Amino acid sequence: MRNNIHIGILAAMPEEIGKTLENLKNTIKVEFGDLTIYSGEWNGVEVSEKIKINLSIAWSGWGKVSAARATTRLLSSNLLNSPIDLLIFTGVAGAVNSKLNQWDIVIPSGVIQHDMDARPLFERYVIPALNQKKLMPKRKLINWARKAIQQATENFDLKLFGKVSTGIIATGDSFISDKLLLKNLSINIPDLDAVEMEGAAFAQVAIQENIDWIIIRTISDSADEEAANSFSEFVRIYENSSFKLIEILIRSLKRDLLNINKSLE
Ligand code: ADE
DSSP states (O other): OOOEEEEEEEESSGGGTGGGGGGEEEEEEEEETTEEEEEEEEOSSOOSSSOEEEEEEEEOOSSHHHHHHHHHHHHHSOGGGSOOSEEEEEEEEEEOSTTOOTTOEEEEEEEEETTOOOTTTSOTTOBTTTTBSSBOOOHHHHHHHHHHHHHHHHTTOSTTOOOEEEEEEEEOSSOOOOHHHHHHHHHHSTTEEEEESSHHHHHHHHHHTTOEEEEEEEEEEOSSTTHHHHHHHHHHHHTTTHHHHHHHHHHTOOGGGTTTTTSOO
């Protein structure tokens, strides 16, 4: 049985990765134009099983193209000479659901590219390459992340963070700071919980490349007229806490979450 796993972690901005790089050892840095990927061994607190965890980490920049490019590079660069077993995209999001507040965590059960529109050839939001509107991570990955975060909250290991929920996130190449726009979006995508600018592009690449993936977002603003201010202020503070969320996930990783049991050493 393999005794190591390789996790890819992406975020749009360095603030969303925070101190994670300080918890790697034997780190290598690989540059592809303006994209830098850091790869190394997890050197943080113990993980739940005796397993070596390799991490490859990058910030993609904002938007769908940057997210897709970074995901593709991360997957195709054969870093640490081992394939990526799981991809995680983490960062902040604007709330659409009025029950969500700053610091609440949303694990999307589905992500939609809200600016994809190939009508009349395809229904609105359908991604032609996948013939699918809503991209969904595996249920067992959602359950794992939710449980790990929930437990950490109960143990006061995730200070500042609020409640954790699953929901629908819409991704598009716009920073949304307009209540009217938001209202139209929620009419077209019922049950919409939050918006961001990378998740569904990242998910599309992961699905097309047949790699397990999950997205974890923390609410930074309400995607209304105050959004730019709330977002900027929030990200400055979030920088000191984003690692905590990543740490909780890494610490609770288990072999049977990933498809590595059957692999030979
Ligand atoms: N990410 C965080 N807040 C956002 C917003 N209001 N619109 C799009 N992406 C975001």
